[in-house]
Amino acid sequence: MVITSLRAKQPPTPGSPADWRTQLGQIVVEIRTSTGLCGYGVGGGGAAGVHVIETVLRDRLLGCDAEDVESLHRAMCQETVFYGRTGLVVMAISGVDLALWDLRGKARQQSVAELLSDEFDVHRPLPTYMTVFDDEAAQAAMDAGHRAIKLHVERFGDRPDPADIGALVAETRRRLGDDAEIMLDAFARWDLETTLRVADRIAPYQITWLEEPLPPDDLAGYARLVKESPVPIAGGEHEYLAAGFQRLIDARLHAVLQPDVSWCGGLTTLIEIYNLAREAGVRVCPHRGCEPYALPAIAALDPQPLAESPRRWFTCLTGAPAIRNGVIQASCEAGFGVSVAPDLFCTPT
Numbered sequence: 599m600v601i602t603s604l605r606a607k608q609p610p611t612p613g614s615p616a617d618w619r620t621q622l623g624q625i626v627v628e629i630r631t632s633t634g635l636c637g638y639g640v641g642g643g644g645a646a647g648v649h650v651i652e653t654v655l656r657d658r659l660l661g662c663d664a665e666d667v668e669s670l671h672r673a674m675c676q677e678t679v680f681y682g683r684t685g686l687v688v689m690a691i692s693g694v695d696l697a698l699w700d701l702r703g704k705a706r707q708q709s710v711a712e713l714l715s716d717e718f719d720v721h722r723p724l725p726t727y728m729t730v731f732d733d734e735a736a737q738a739a740m741d742a743g744h745r746a747i748k749l750h751v752e753r754f755g756d757r758p759d760p761a762d763i764g765a766l767v768a769e770t771r772r773r774l775g776d777d778a779e780i781m782l783d784a785f786a787r788w789d790l791e792t793t794l795r796v797a798d799r800i801a802p803y804q805i806t807w808l809e810e811p812l813p814p815d816d817l818a819g820y821a822r823l824v825k826e827s828p829v830p831i832a833g834g835e836h837e838y839l840a841a842g843f844q845r846l847i848d849a850r851l852h853a854v855l856q857p858d859v860s861w862c863g864g865l866t867t868l869i870e871i872y873n874l875a876r877e878a879g880v881r882v883c884p885h886r887g888c889e890p891y892a893l894p895a896i897a898a899l900d901p902q903p904l905a906e907s908p909r910r911w912f913t914c915l916t917g918a919p920a921i922r923n924g925v926i927q928a929s930c931e932a933g934f935g936v937s938v939a940p941d942l943f944c945t946p947t
């Protein structure tokens with residue numbers, strides 16, 4: 599199965615936030631092969647990611663056997679190591695890697711979840727959680743069947759008054775009852791002192807995790823936080839490749855790791871992260887896990903599955919599994935079981 603064509607495009611994302619998630623947003627990667635099969639993946643990096651694919655990765659992969667997914671992943675990382683060990687380049691590699699996994703599944707007539715299947719029933723219903731921006735939306739999510747929600751608290755600013763966050767969490771707990779899981783996402787802009795004060799304030803409300811309170815590179819801050827916070831700390835949404843996650847695991851900086859399969863290096867990297875985390879006894883809970891590229895790994899590899907709601911503005915895929923009554927199941931279709939809009943590569947960006 600020789601790779602004969604490789605291209606990428608940033609699809610329109612109506613309603614996406616007016617920030618890097620639009621300017622450098624998701625890209626769709628298409629790989630065609632000599633057998634007539636076509637694989638699709640979603641990476642990141644916007645036009646810059648497309649440039650990396652069309653100037654570097656395409657030259658490296660054309661003519662290669664698409665079945666050699668792991669060796670092609672290594673080759674892409676080697677080719678870009680001097681300028682791309684983190685960030686945009688790895689986001690672009692992620693999209694290519696996912697398109698290769700899609701092809702592997704299609705070539706073997708198996709879903710990606712089935713390819714990864716070992717210990718768990720990959721068709722099991724997976725619990726989900728909804729990321730929300732206020733406590734009324736939290737109630738709506740619970741009414742829709744979710745048993746877990748995550749409060750995004752960016753609106754309280756970079757140095758929030760812990761009393762304000764505490765009041766929000768108290769009200770959310772009162773509305774949802776004792777059985778619901780509640781998490782907080784602090785968007786990586788607090789400092790250590792603020793985080794510890796907030797953590798003390800929310801600790802009585804049985805918070806499952808406090809996510810990304812500090813900037814990703816404040817490793818010393820996370821080292822203190824993990825020792826002193828009464829609430830478990832989650833992170834890794836903006837970490838890259840197995841080496842990056844190995845550092846987080848070795849230093850025990852997070853109770854929960856949250857790799858994003860379309861940014862961290864693709865499914866090849868996500869599998870490595872699951873293996874590293876399992877050996878270390880650390881939980882993995884992938885970012886936006888309900889989207890079709892993370893879901894197979896959660897179904898097949900995760901001993902404590904909890905899939906995050908998808909982003910509402912990413913609409914260029916068809917065939918993605920949907921959340922029903924608070925649970926979701928991985929696709930049974932070959933590959934990732936998704937297609938892109940037929941005119942995606944024909945229309946100007």
Ligand SMILES: [Mg+2]
Pocket residue numbers: 783809810835
């Ligand atoms: Mg987050």
